[in-house]
Amino acid sequence: MAVSSKVKGDIVASEALSSRNQLIGSNRSRDMDLWPLLNLVPNEIRMKISRVYTFGQFGTELLFTTLDDKTYGIGMNTSGCLGVGDNINSLEPRCVESFNGKKIVGMSSGCGPHVLVLTEDGDVFTWGHNSYMQLGNGGTAPGLIPSPLSRHFCKKAIQVACGSHHSMVLTVDGEVWAWGYNNCGQVGSGSTSNQGAPRKVTACIGNKKIINIGCGQTASIAVTDGGEVYSWGYNGNGQLGVGNNVNQTNPCRIAALQGVVIQQVICGYAHTLALTDDGVVFGWGANSYGQLGSGNKANTVTPLQVASNMGRVVTIAASHYSHCSAAQNQNGQVWMWGQLRQQPTAEPKLTSFTNLNAVFAHFSGPPISWRPMVVCSEAEPSVHQSVSAAFNDEATSDLKIVSEGKVIYVHKALLKIRCDYFRRMFQSHWGENNQDTVEINGYSYSVVYSFLQWLYTDHVELPPEDAIGLLDLATSYCENGLKFQCQRLIKEGINEENAALLYAAAIKYQAQDLLDFCFQFCLNHMTRVVQTDSFRILDKEMMLNFILQAAAKGAFKR
Incomplete structure (x- = not known):
């Protein structure tokens, strides 16, 4: 790698392997990791999640809200409990259109399951299982989309709660209203008759x-x-x-x-x-x-x-x-x-937990939320979100990284915290020169951009061909965490069309483990790989060595 001559003399490359810095905002990441279904949510949505609620008799239903006031459901959809208009299961997040623009502050659910949601304005919505009239709409048909309780209940609510098949609401003036299954008197009406609409407990x-x-x-x-x-x-x-x-x-x-x-x-x-x-x-x-x-x-x-x-x-x-x-x-x-x-x-x-929901996610049967988990509020974005948003922000940046003539705006303090290489670069005598630009040569812009973005987000998205270059840069900077992610990207992205190209790149960057992996993949798919354009453009010496190694492995039997 080449760095502009102005700062080249002040750079001290780290020879020792640096330990991977803990992600800023790691508490948020750990909270998100409590619920496996969230790993299926696209990152652009996942980064905006504000509240998460896992429920159901097997902990297989999940609702979450985002900072832009949208609500999504994912997982099993028993009795239409995801509120998306049908009862089709989904491992992709589906938007609950009824709540677009509404700020949700509370959720509760029963065993059917049926769901109660409370908005910031004090409105209550219900949907899902309804055989015992637990939705409070007077009927027993399941609700596939959220229905406002205001048709039968005109009070402003501040809390919602669900039993197995009954529901309760607490109003702003301290009243309790209940409805649904009442075989044991749980509705508090003085009888054991089911209650089809909200009734004040008096x-x-x-x-x-x-x-x-x-x-x-x-x-x-x-x-x-x-x-x-x-x-x-x-x-x-x-x-x-x-x-x-x-x-x-x-x-x-x-x-x-x-x-x-x-x-x-x-x-x-x-x-x-x-x-x-x-x-x-x-x-x-x-x-x-x-x-x-x-x-x-x-x-x-x-x-x-x-x-x-x-x-x-x-x-x-x-x-x-x-x-x-x-x-x-x-x-x-x-x-x-x-x-x-x-x-x-x-x-x-x-325990070593810092979040009560962790107890129920890891030790309860089923693994559910005891109440909605606040991941991030709009008024107080998490450290992770704030740091991620600061990447390439010219308004707050105090350093420009230049690659292939393009500028990437970064922050010296964060680079020093996240990367030993930059920490060594930004010695006091370097800072005294008020240097505000560093040019990085020898790598493509996309590789440099992805490396810096990883320092801010701990996330990498690159095609496997570019991940090879990022692997080399990560090796130069002694970033083991990033090297691991690059190798994962390459291994997960290898196919018959690019296998020879990745094989050649692994040789170029002297990545022996990756080279062994790519060679074995080519060996397993020999007939197709040798017919691809990426194999045909290998230089003659590399192609010869490949053929000789393949022969030694028994690829060309008589």
Whole structure:
């Protein structure tokens, strides 16, 4: 490689292999990697994802929103739960046209599954499974596209929640509305008749302001602004916490919590957790998997304190899909307990996770979101997004890289952070000369551009023929991470038409591992490869050596 003479004397090439720098914004990348379906999303969409929600009885449905206020569905489409207008499964993201231009702030789902979505304006939309009238539209036909609940409900909502087949909404003025399956009284209407349209829950809580709601499989729970907790519905495992196993068709106050102020409640499949305003966790209900965190597996019909070794807890997490529980303390530590990968765990275990959703993605069955995961908000873009957007931005750049007469705008500080070669280049005496241009020769513009772009995004997209050149540049700069990606691109992109060309390039750049791979590919497809234009233009010596090596491998048997 040749660099302009003005700076050539100040460049010290690194002979030691540099360790790959951690990607700026790596927390965001790790969050995205929790959900395998996101790996099928094109990068131009993936980079704009703001919220992700995985749901369904097998964790095979996924909805996500983007910074430009679009919503997409991908995966299984049981009962039309992706909201795209049909029930066809898809491993490609499909736009939910009903939400174009709408900012979604909340999602919840049932087991059918049916889906409730809450917008920033307080509107609620429903779709999916509807055999038990859980969509709140008065009928039982499945909803293939989102339908506004406003036709039957004119309140502004601030929270949505779903049980197995029932739905709840919390309004801005503290009212609870419920509908759907009601075989155990989970709708709170005083009966066990299914409820086809939203109905305000009035018994016992009608004159109280509710601040938080939750749904188990067939149970419901609510917290008042005074920290009182009310529950109703199925109680066979004691998940209502009222001291018995009797179902309740109306809200019933949990008397055992008198004297503490509860600020958050959350329901698992058949257990319930509550968090006090001073960071203490209580649990009750089913405990056969240790999901109460009490150190044993005995069910309890009244609240008991979860192990106190977690410190002050600020968030608790559970899902009606599973028997898994989790909590995060004020120091950001994440704890988990319950059924973890089918293994009962009765005491909270400290993890290395920084995101509660990671517990459910890795250890819950099914692997779902306990609530929508915020990847990036419009008001606060992630570090990764900000850095990626800064690449080739003339307005913020303080250095120009010139290749084949074309300018690429970059930032000295980031190059120093991401690449040892540039760190050595930008020594203090070099900076004192106020050098603002570096010319890189010996490589094509596309190769130089891709290398610099990789420093900003950790992502490479090049045809395999160009990736050979990028591999050489990465080798010169001792960037092992990029070398690995280049080799992957080349190996994944090799075909009968370009195999001889890649073989020649591997020889030119002395990439022995790649050379062996390309040679073996040519050997496996000998008849077709030797008939291609790329083979015919090999120089005579290279062609002769190839034939001799192929003969030694038994390619030309008598």
